[in-house]
Amino acid sequence: MAGSIKRIGTMGFALLLGYLVLALPNQIGALARANEWWPPIELPLILMALWGLPRRVTRFLSPLLAIVLVLLTLLKMADMVALQAYWRIFDPISDWRLLGPGWNVFSGTVGTGKAWLLAAALVVVLLLILAIMVVGWSLLARQATPGRPVTQRRWLWAMASGVLLVSLAGGLRHDAPRLADSSRLMAEHVTQSRQNLRDLAALKAHARQDPVAQTPTEQLLTGLKGHDVLFVFIESYGRTALEDERYAGVMRSRMAAIDSELGQAGFGARSAWLASPTVGGQSWLAHSTLQSGLWINSQRRYNWLMGTDRVSLARLFKRAGWQTMAVEPALTREWLANRYFQFDRVYDARNLGYEGEPFNWITMPDQYTYAALQRLELSHKYRAPIMAEIATLTSHAPWTPIPPLVDWAQVGSGRIFNQWANAGDSPDVVWQDSERVRTQYLKSVDYALEALGSFVAHYGNDNLVVIAMGDHQPASLITGEGASTDVPVHVMTRDRRILDQFGKWGWRPGMLPAQDSAHWGMDALRQRLVEGFDAP
Numbered sequence: 001m002a003g004s005i006k007r008i009g010t011m012g013f014a015l016l017l018g019y020l021v022l023a024l025p026n027q028i029g030a031l032a033r034a035n036e037w038w039p040p041i042e043l044p045l046i047l048m049a050l051w052g053l054p055r056r057v058t059r060f061l062s063p064l065l066a067i068v069l070v071l072l073t074l075l076k077m078a079d080m081v082a083l084q085a086y087w088r089i090f091d092p093i094s095d096w097r098l099l100g101p102g103w104n105v106f107s108g109t110v111g112t113g114k115a116w117l118l119a120a121a122l123v124v125v126l127l128l129i130l131a132i133m134v135v136g137w138s139l140l141a142r143q144a145t146p147g148r149p150v151t152q153r154r155w156l157w158a159m160a161s162g163v164l165l166v167s168l169a170g171g172l173r174h175d176a177p178r179l180a181d182s183s184r185l186m187a188e189h190v191t192q193s194r195q196n197l198r199d200l201a202a203l204k205a206h207a208r209q210d211p212v213a214q215t216p217t218e219q220l221l222t223g224l225k226g227h228d229v230l231f232v233f234i235e236s237y238g239r240t241a242l243e244d245e246r247y248a249g250v251m252r253s254r255m256a257a258i259d260s261e262l263g264q265a266g267f268g269a270r271s272a273w274l275a276s277p278t279v280g281g282q283s284w285l286a287h288s289t290l291q292s293g294l295w296i297n298s299q300r301r302y303n304w305l306m307g308t309d310r311v312s313l314a315r316l317f318k319r320a321g322w323q324t325m326a327v328e329p330a331l332t333r334e335w336l337a338n339r340y341f342q343f344d345r346v347y348d349a350r351n352l353g354y355e356g357e358p359f360n361w362i363t364m365p366d367q368y369t370y371a372a373l374q375r376l377e378l379s380h381k382y383r384a385p386i387m388a389e390i391a392t393l394t395s396h397a398p399w400t401p402i403p404p405l406v407d408w409a410q411v412g413s414g415r416i417f418n419q420w421a422n423a424g425d426s427p428d429v430v431w432q433d434s435e436r437v438r439t440q441y442l443k444s445v446d447y448a449l450e451a452l453g454s455f456v457a458h459y460g461n462d463n464l465v466v467i468a469m470g471d472h473q474p475a476s477l478i479t480g481e482g483a484s485t486d487v488p489v490h491v492m493t494r495d496r497r498i499l500d501q502f503g504k505w506g507w508r509p510g511m512l513p514a515q516d517s518a519h520w521g522m523d524a525l526r527q528r529l530v531e532g533f534d535a536p
Contacts, residue, residue, distance in 0.1 A: 007139055014136020017129055019043055021069045022182045026079035026089070042182055050140055062140075066133035070126055072182060075189070084280075084476055091192065091298065107361075111428065196300055203301060207294055212530045213311040220320040223533030227495065228378060228386045229317070230466045233287060234448050235395040236441070238473030239273065239486040242512065247442045254446050255511040258453035262492060262511075265457040268499045270507035271490045272518040274525065279485050280475040283391065284337070286522060287471070291341055291389075293526035306340045313526050314343050317387035325377065327352075327390040329369050343389070347376065356414035357421035359394070364414060365403050366394040366448055370455040371411040378459065385463070391471070395448040398427035399440035402447050408458050434477060441478050453511075456492050466492040469522075488513050489525075501532050 022040040025031060046065065078090035107115035241247050242255075262269055277297035278285040288296045288305055291312040296302050314324045324343045328335065331348035338346055349363040352372045359365065369392060377386055394402065403420040410416055430436050456466055470487030473479055490511055491502050503509070505528065506518030520528070 010132065010136045011139045012136075014133050014140065015043075017133055018046070018069060018137075021073050021076075024073070024076050025181075026076040026185060027083055028080050040182060047140070050137065059138075062137040063134045065137050066130055069133060070130045072186070073126070073129070076185070079185075089189065089192065091196065091300070092189065111426070114428065196298060200300060200304060203294060204304070207292075207308065207310050210293070210311065212293065212316070212527050215316075215530055215534055217319055219534045220316060221530060221533050222320075223498070223501070224465065224529075225321070226385055227463045227465045227493075227498075229322070229388075230386075230464070230468075231290065231313075231389045232452060232466060232468035233283065233389070233391045233471040234445070234452065234468060235283065235392055235471055236397070236474040236478075237395060237445055237448065237470030237487060238276075238279075238479065238483070239470075239488065240473055240479040240483050241442075241445050241470075242488060244479070244483075246438060247445075250442055250446055251449070252512060254449050258449060258511050261453050261457045265460060266494050267456060267460060267492050268494070268496065268509070269490055269492045269511050270499055270502040270509060271488060271511055271513035272502075272505070272507040272520070273486045273513055274469055274489045274520055274522045276470065276472045276485050276487045276522055278471075279473045281472070283471040285472075287389065287391065288337075289522045290469075290525055293523050295521065295523045306337055308340070312341045313529075314341050314387065314389070316526075316530060318342070318344065321384060322387040323377075323384045324387045325389075327369060327373055327388055329354075329363050329393050330391065330396075332363070347372070352376075354414040356417045359401055359403070359417075359421050360398060360427055362393050362396060364393070365417050366392045366451040367403075367405055367408075367455070368411055368414045368417065369393070370451060370459075371408060374455075374459050392448055392452075394451070395441075395444040397441075397474075398431065399437065399444040400424060400427055400430050402440070402443045405447070405450055405454060408454075438478055441474060460492075460494070462494050464493060465495065465498060466490075467525075468492070486519070487522075498533075505532070 019039065022042050023038070025033075050061065050065075075090065075092070078092075082088055082090040103115070241251050259269065276286050277289045277295055282299070285296050285298070285302055288294075288302055291314060292305055292310050293313070294301075294305065294310065296305055314326075318324045323345075325345040325347060326335070326338065326341065326343040327347045329347075329349055329352060331346075332350065335346050335348065352364065352369065353376075354364040354368055354372070356364065356368070369390065373388065373390065377383075377388070401420055401423045403417050406416055424430075430440055452466075452468055456464070460466075467489070468491075469489035472487065473483055473485060476483070489507075490513075491499070491507065493499060506516075508514045508517045
């Protein structure tokens with residue numbers, strides 16, 4: 001009797017798990033919608049297959065089905081993360097490479113110990129689900145075999161048919177989820193992967209046409225000769241920061257303050273919009289799009305680009321006589337991607353000289369990054385002009401804690417920032433409240449722009465040109481639904497001739513881009529710069 005109850009319980013639990021997995025939406029926002037949990041049509045069809053196929057088939061089908069359902073669970077969970085962070089579904093072929101960066105951010109946010117504990121708990125839960133479903137579905141498959149009572153088999157088929165009718169009836173409701181939604185989801189992933197491969201083939205053909213790379217050296221970037229040109233990526237700085245009413249008041253005041261500060265230092269600014277190839281993360285896609293002049297909007301495209309001989313923007317500047325360098329405070333080990341970019345020097349967390357404490361996952365504050373570049377390179381008098389790509393970090397999630405700006409003379413080795421490295425609530429506390437997360441995001445972007453403006457005004461000279469842009473919009477938790485992929489872009493310099501050229505392109509005066517400011521893809525900037533500043 002006890003064994004019979006145990007078997008019935010196992011089968012019932014396996015059925016419940018099967019229902020939950022198949023009905024589970026792949027979007028976080030849909031979890032609370034009751035209509036999403038209507039009985040999925042796949043469930044009765046699976047039961048009919050288990051009861052209608054020969055036993056020699058179902059003996060292997062049952063464990064295979066359990067494995068597929070666990071993998072489907074993982075796929076839907078991955079979609080939830082990808083849709084929340086990157087506004088797209090998960091790509092199993094290329095997105096597995098994001099596990100490392102994702103783990104770094106996650107463990108830096110909640111703490112390494114808690115992260116490992118949660119990961120272990122997830123693995124245990126998935127293994128338990130797999131074990132229960134393997135046993136449960138195998139037991140279910142034996143309930144309608146020819147050796148079972150006829151009445152039992154009839155009741156089972158009647159139950160499956162009834163669930164099938166309920167599922168089909170649900171499709172008639174105006175707010176019903178799509179029939180066979182899980183099956184459609186898997187088909188959508190297959191279709192996406194095939195389309196990505198076709199798009200990559202088209203990109204390869206387009207990449208072979210690169211007139212910019214054929215520009216004679218004596219004509220290359222002559223309009224920028226003698227200038228230090230800094231390309232600054234401001235982490236998670238998107239159009240939402242300037243236009244969403246939750247952030248716009250603070251940010252517009254910040255832009256006005258920077259305009260005033262730059263003006264007092266003799267600098268002018270022009271601003272516009274760029275469409276970023278990524279949202280929520282994967283900043284390297286934005287960096288490689290700028291450098292290559294190609295639309296690198298997926299990890300698959302990025303991996304392909306790293307193995308090509310497409311001439312990077314850094315190589316073009318190097319050919320024209322600049323020293324080139326990448327300033328990447330997020331990097332903590334050798335940067336293999338530089339085999340493609342070919343910067344002369346790479347500064348990262350290991351050699352920027354920061355002796356202060358990290359700010360959770362953030363290795364160092366932006367102000368220190370700028371100060372280190374000034375100390376290590378820009379302050380030298382007898383040198384070639386510098387072209388640098390700088391990827392700032394303070395406005396990267398988890399956005400806490402945020403240091404204040406200090407006097408530049410006090411930055412030193414960075415130890416002055418220790419007093420704020422562990423200030424306030426930890427990320428795992430802040431991230432329990434969405435409003436607090438948005439508040440911290442605003443503080444971090446405000447700080448990032450303040451540090452940039454102060455750096456230019458304090459250290460800038462007649463030969464400095466700064467082109468600063470967001471790398472991507474933040475996650476939808478910050479932007480809300482339906483936001484664009486646009487990021488602001490600014491040029492700052494004392495050279496009126498350079499400002500006038502950007503003005504001809506539709507970049508508006510000041511740090512605040514207008515609605516009618518120029519709007520380019522980020523991939524267009526490389527060609528615009530070379531063609532706009534080559535010899536006439």
